[in-house]
Amino acid sequence: MVSLSDVSVSYEKSRILENVNLTVHPGEFVFLVGRTGAGKSSLLKLLYMDVPPASGTITIGEYSSDTIRNRDVPYLRRTVGIIFQDMKLLEDRNVYDNVAFTLHVTGAKRKNIKQRVLRALADVGLSHKRSSMPHELSGGEQQRVGIARALVNEPWLLVADEPTGNLDPSTSGDILELLIKINNRGTAILMATHNYDLVRKTPAARILQIRDRQLVDVEMRKI
Amino acid sequence: MGYVLREGFSGFKRAKLSTTISIITISISLLLLGTFAVIFANLHELADTLRREVQVEVFLLDDISVSQRNRINEQIGAQSGVDSISYISKDDAAEIFKEEFGEDIYSVLDFNPLPASFRVSLQPDYVHADSIATLASFIETLEGTESVQYRQSLLEMLTDRIQTVVAVSIGVGILLAISAIFLVSNTIRLTIYAKRKLIQTMKLVGATRGFIRKPFLLEGFVQGLCGGVLAAILIYIMLYFISNYFSEHLIVLGDYELYFYGAVLLTGSILGLLGSAVSIRRFLR
Numbered sequence: 001m002v003s004l005s006d007v008s009v010s011y012e013k014s015r016i017l018e019n020v021n022l023t024v025h026p027g028e029f030v031f032l033v034g035r036t037g038a039g040k041s042s043l044l045k046l047l048y049m050d051v052p053p054a055s056g057t058i059t060i061g062e063y064s065s066d067t068i069r070n071r072d073v074p075y076l077r078r079t080v081g082i083i084f085q086d087m088k089l090l091e092d093r094n095v096y097d098n099v100a101f102t103l104h105v106t107g108a109k110r111k112n113i114k115q116r117v118l119r120a121l122a123d124v125g126l127s128h129k130r131s132s133m134p135h136e137l138s139g140g141e142q143q144r145v146g147i148a149r150a151l152v153n154e155p156w157l158l159v160a161d162e163p164t165g166n167l168d169p170s171t172s173g174d175i176l177e178l179l180i181k182i183n184n185r186g187t188a189i190l191m192a193t194h195n196y197d198l199v200r201k202t203p204a205a206r207i208l209q210i211r212d213r214q215l216v217d218v219e220m221r222k223i
Numbered sequence: 224m225g226y227v228l229r230e231g232f233s234g235f236k237r238a239k240l241s242t243t244i245s246i247i248t249i250s251i252s253l254l255l256l257g258t259f260a261v262i263f264a265n266l267h268e269l270a271d272t273l274r275r276e277v278q279v280e281v282f283l284l285d286d287i288s289v290s291q292r293n294r295i296n297e298q299i300g301a302q303s304g305v306d307s308i309s310y311i312s313k314d315d316a317a318e319i320f321k322e323e324f325g326e327d328i329y330s331v332l333d334f335n336p337l338p339a340s341f342r343v344s345l346q347p348d349y350v351h352a353d354s355i356a357t358l359a360s361f362i363e364t365l366e367g368t369e370s371v372q373y374r375q376s377l378l379e380m381l382t383d384r385i386q387t388v389v390a391v392s393i394g395v396g397i398l399l400a401i402s403a404i405f406l407v408s409n410t411i412r413l414t415i416y417a418k419r420k421l422i423q424t425m426k427l428v429g430a431t432r433g434f435i436r437k438p439f440l441l442e443g444f445v446q447g448l449c450g451g452v453l454a455a456i457l458i459y460i461m462l463y464f465i466s467n468y469f470s471e472h473l474i475v476l477g478d479y480e481l482y483f484y485g486a487v488l489l490t491g492s493i494l495g496l497l498g499s500a501v502s503i504r505r506f507l508r
Contacts, residue, residue: 048427071431078429088424090237104226105430149428 001025002157007056009042016042018213019056019200024190027155029183031199032192033218034210040192044161047190048080049073061156078106079098081150081187085162087142089134089149092219096130099148102143106153112132120152123177140171147178151187158182160191172198230438234444240416242446245495248410249450250457252358252403257458259399260483263392270385274350277381279343279359279373285313287367292339295327295365299341304349311340338369352379407494409441412502422506432507439503440496447495451488458487 002024009017016039026029032040045051046058049068058065063076089098099120103113121127124144134142143163150158160179164172175196183189193199199207200220207218281299282323283292292310300308311319317328328335343362345355355378359371415422425435 035433050427074426074429074434076429076430079426082427088427090418090424092421101425102428104230104424105434110225153429172444 001059001061002188003059003133004043004046005057005059007046007058008054009039009046009051010054011042014155015053015054015213016156017089017210019115020215022208022215024188026188027183027186027190029202029205030188030190031202031205031207032190032210033194033196033199033207034203036194038210039213040210041161043215044159044190044192047157047159048077048082074105078081078153079155079157081153081155081158083143083146083150083158083160083163085165087134087146091134094131094133095126095137095145098134098145099152100151102152116152117148120148123151123182124148139167140174142212143167143171144178147175147182151182155187157188157190157197160189162192162194169197175199176201226265227437227441232441238265238414238417241417242442245407245410245414245446246449247454249255249447249491249494250453251408251452252399252406253454253487254457254495256403256490257326257454257483257487258461259339259392260461261458262487264479265398266388266392270388271347273381274347275344277345277350277355277374277378279345279355279371280363281341281343281362281371282338282369283340284367284369285338291367295367296341298365299343299362302361304345304358306346308344309342311342313337313339316340345430352376352382388491403494404497407447408498408501411446411495411498412505414442415439415499415502415506419506422503426507435507436490436503439499443495443497443499444492445495447491447493447498448488449491450495451491452490454488455484459484 002022004020004022007017007022008015009020032043032200033043034040042051046053046065047060049058049060049063049065053065060076060080062070063079068076071118085106090101093101096117099117100113103116106187108116118127118130121130124147126141126144126148129137134145137145143166146163150160153199158179164175167175172195179189179191180202199205203220207217208222209218281295283295287295296308296310296486299305313335315425316339317335320328320337324415328337328385343358345358355373356375359373362371422435
């Protein structure tokens, strides 16, 4: 479970989020919307402790921002899959190695890595592109690799920061479908977006909006 | 470990240009340091040779007995710093005179005025103006000696110049070592800077600092070793040409040759390893 309790975030003396409270349960699909610069990315970064809270407590599974030591942060990140708008693929290695990288980091066995990487690539429909280099792929394909990399560790939570921000509407729809499929298998998803069309296509999702440094629930019909 | 090895070595393939630049930088630094070490060793050897030239001549009275002479020999031999003593009889002295002047002493005089003497060679470390003066004044007190002679002015000049050369050499050596460290760590920092995105992504997918660091350290170590090998080859070729075409007297490190090249490789590896360790720290904060 994810829990933010009275969390505030500041950046260079200006407050971005003020006393935010949030709970995400296992298997939930939550959209995080808000205008550009509202603090969506900052809120997501709190979840993998890339940004420290100015105050309040964040709990991610067994880890709490109050007690976590610096050296434990990598272990927290292994329980959360992260998808980025700019994919952050490693340009110097092929698709297979990009996905396998996450498992190497955890010290997984080679044979085990192969099996899990191939399954993750099959899940995102890119088995046939496993030997391609990132620059040989389309934007949508690159993002699928990003999703496979986030999935391969079998995280209970996927944090997606504008995963369709750089993609055309049709490809964005495909990526959303993929995320819904993953969510249906029980993985909780917290996705930041300003693409309201995508939000409308996901009626089962919960929608949260950052407005005036606060996090508020929004009904689907008001989107 | 397998991953660290593969990742460390594949760093070479993935960043050929920056790796090549790092290796060349390391080898140039080592080439400078190594050349300097050879020059320093040669200067040291030259100073030792000059010091060995310094001999103390102890002239003996004409009328001393063999036992008295032997006693003087023993007493001088017992002094610290004395390397060897050779006896020059009156006849030997006449022979040396003939070699030096090309004329027999007996053709000028009808007797041999040249005294018998001991030539005392000293251990190079002992050849200093002060220590020889002490030794000379001790010998002068021995019964049966007439006078003691050594080239004081040469000795004073040697002592003075050697001290200056050693001081300057140490200063230059330290400067070279410092500039090598800066040069190498800056070049490696550029190599790592080119991989900052990789490091950032590694951190985000849950890599520990140690895990991120290891391939870079291995890469730095291997780059340093390659730089060391390259520098050793260049120094070897350079010494080969100098000793064959310019001066046969250049010492080519003699018995220490293997240690020298070993030290070049070791210094290269350490430079590469330290350069990587210092540079990666900045990106892991």
